[in-house]
Amino acid sequence: MTHCVRLSPRDARLLIRYLDGVDEVVTSRFTGGFNPHEDHLTDLLCEMLSDRIAAQHNLPYPLQSLRRDLTNGGRLLDVSLEIEAKRYSQQVEGRVTFADFGVIISHRDYVRPSNSFERAVLFQAKRLHRSGNRADFSLHDAFGAFDQQQLKQLSDLIRGPLMKDGQLGCDWDGTFCYYLFYCPRLEAYDPQSREDLAYYTTPGGGWLDGWNRMEMQFHALAEAQLLLEVSSDPTRHFPAMLASPLDWLVQMYFVNRDNILQSSGNHEKVLARHVYERLWTGYHREAVIPFSWFLVYHMLLGRSGSCSPNALRIARGLIRDDEDVPVRPRYVITLRSQAGRERG
Numbered sequence: 117m118t119h120c121v122r123l124s125p126r127d128a129r130l131l132i133r134y135l136d137g138v139d140e141v142v143t144s145r146f147t148g149g150f151n152p153h154e155d156h157l158t159d160l161l162c163e164m165l166s167d168r169i170a171a172q173h174n175l176p177y178p179l180q181s182l183r184r185d186l187t188n189g190g191r192l193l194d195v196s197l198e199i200e201a202k203r204y205s206q207q208v209e210g211r212v213t214f215a216d217f218g219v220i221i222s223h224r225d226y227v228r229p230s231n232s233f234e235r236a237v238l239f240q241a242k243r244l245h246r247s248g249n250r251a252d253f254s255l256h257d258a259f260g261a262f263d264q265q266q267l268k269q270l271s272d273l274i275r276g277p278l279m280k281d282g283q284l285g286c287d288w289d290g291t292f293c294y295y296l297f298y299c300p301r302l303e304a305y306d307p308q309s310r311e312d313l314a315y316y317t318t319p320g321g322g323w324l325d326g327w328n329r330m331e332m333q334f335h336a337l338a339e340a341q342l343l344l345e346v347s348s349d350p351t352r353h354f355p356a357m358l359a360s361p362l363d364w365l366v367q368m369y370f371v372n373r374d375n376i377l378q379s380s381g382n383h384e385k386v387l388a389r390h391v392y393e394r395l396w397t398g399y400h401r402e403a404v405i406p407f408s409w410f411l412v413y414h415m416l417l418g419r420s421g422s423c424s425p426n427a428l429r430i431a432r433g434l435i436r437d438d439e440d441v442p443v444r445p446r447y448v449i450t451l452r453s454q455a456g457r458e459r460g
Contacts, residue, residue, distance in 0.1 A: 119233035120418035121223050121453055127193050128412050129342065130185050135408030136353040137176040138164045143356035146244075146300035149251060154243045154261065157298050158216045161357075162447045166199035198450040202433040208444070213266050216241040216296070217447035218431030221415045226456035235421035236292065236431035238445060239359075240270060243298040244388050252306040255313070255392065258385035259297060264369050268377055269442045271366050275375075278426045278441065291420040292427050293443075295360040296407060297391050302354040309388075316392040317355060319343045339413050343396075355406035358391055359414075411451070 123131075142161050145152040163169040170179040179197070186193050204212070215238045225231040245260035246253050270293040273279070279292065302310055346352050365386070370377040394404040405414070414420035422428075432448050435441045 119223070119231055119235075119423070121193070121221075121416040122225075122231070122455060123193070123412070123416060125342070127186060128339070130182055131195075131412045131416075132342075132408045133177050134175075134179065134182040135411060136355075136406075139353070139355065139357045139406070139408060140301070141173060141175060143298065143301050146253070146298075146304050146356075151246055152243065154216075154241055154298070157243055158241050158447065162199045162217060162449060165197045165449050165451075167197050169199070170197070193453060193455060195451065195453045198452065200448045200450070202444070202446055202448060204433075204444065205437055208437050212442050212444050213263075213269055215239060215270075215293075215443045215445045217449055218433065218445035219411070219415065219421075220428065220431055220448065220450045221421065222450055222452045223416075224452070224454040226454065226458055228455075231455075233423055234428055235415060235418070235423045236428045237415065237421045238270075238273075238293045238431055238443065239296045240266065240293070240443075241296040241298060242386075244300060250306075253300045253304050253309065253388070254306050255309040255389040256387055258387050259391075260385075262386045264379070266443075267362065267365055267369060271362055271370075271377060273430075273441070273443050274362070278430070279422065279424060291361075291414075292422040293362055294410075294420075295362070295365070297358045297360060297404075299356045299358060299388060299391070301356050312389075313354075313392060316395050317352075319346055319396040353406075355395070355408075357407040358395065358404050359407050359410035360391060360394070360404045364394060415451075416453070 138161065141164065142157055145157060145160070164173055164175065164179075167179065183195060186195060217239050219237050219239065221233075221235045223231075223233055242259040242262055244253060244257050247257050274292050302313060305313060366377065368384070368386075369380055369382050371380050372378075391404055396405070397403050410420065429435060430441060430443075431445060433445050435444060
């Protein structure tokens with residue numbers, strides 16, 4: 117049984133509206149000729165995913181408005197956001213590659229307690245680098261700090277014994293580790309790239325064809341309806357924070373021999389075009405999708421993330437110094453949701 121939050125279509129739209137506003141604020145740091153540092157973008161993102169700090173930012177749709185609207189009219193769903201910065205010993209600092217943050221969905225269902233769950237993912241963030249002395253970004257610009265060894269460590273982690281702890285129905289190894297690609301907003305690109313991006317960011321037939329490969333449950337139909345609305349809206353949000361699975365990157369840089377990844381010798385850079393051409397394409401678990409849609413339609417609805425105890429430990433950074441876990445989060449973001457109220 118896959119546990120998920122019982123989201124109405126309205127709830128999902130409100131959550132995506134808030135998270136799209138977070139996207140706009142974070143990625144606005146690319147405009148005006150700036151090349152923001154990855155750590156700065158992640159710090160800012162985490163601040164806006166915290167109940168305590170989000171109010172200090174001028175979001176187009178503030179967190180307090182989201183919480184008010186979710187509970188308006190006696191509705192059941194309530195959400196809160198917490199952020200924790202992790203500190204590790206010097207012994208650990210010298211031998212691990214940090215993921216940037218873990219995301220924990222912690223859902224408490226007071227109406228149907230058996231539907232309560234926790235689910236985790238680990239994100240490695242990379243930002244787009246503007247090449248040369250150009251004023252504008254281009255789809256030919258690269259994620260300059262992308263590291264093949266780091267990719268291998270993430271892939272080895274999700275295929276390794278720590279993810280095989282026998283939690284039936286929850287051991288989804290391939291949906292635990294992701295990249296978060298920070299890209300500029302549309303106006304920061306050159307004219308040719310803006311034209312191509314208008315094409316790539318329109319949900320098309322390739323994405324909708326993927327629905328034929330999944331069970332058409334109520335929430336899937338609601339998502340498909342929202343996709344159709346987004347496709348026809350010329351003022352739609354431009355997605356610039358993109359969640360990506362590892363598979364296509366592993367295929368780009370490695371060959372799998374006897375279940376051991378070995379370098380293919382490909383030293384091609386990961387370009388903005390590589391990421392955006394995979395947006396809204398293919399089966400929903402294989403596609404690159406906006407970060408907002410990933411949190412709502414993948415994590416909250418149970419398509420991505422692992423609820424195995426070891427995955428939750430890793431995403432929370434609760435690992436002993438002597439444990440051989442090469443990837444650990446600097447931040448832990450916990451999205452808590454609840455349906456109904458605690459009963460006496």
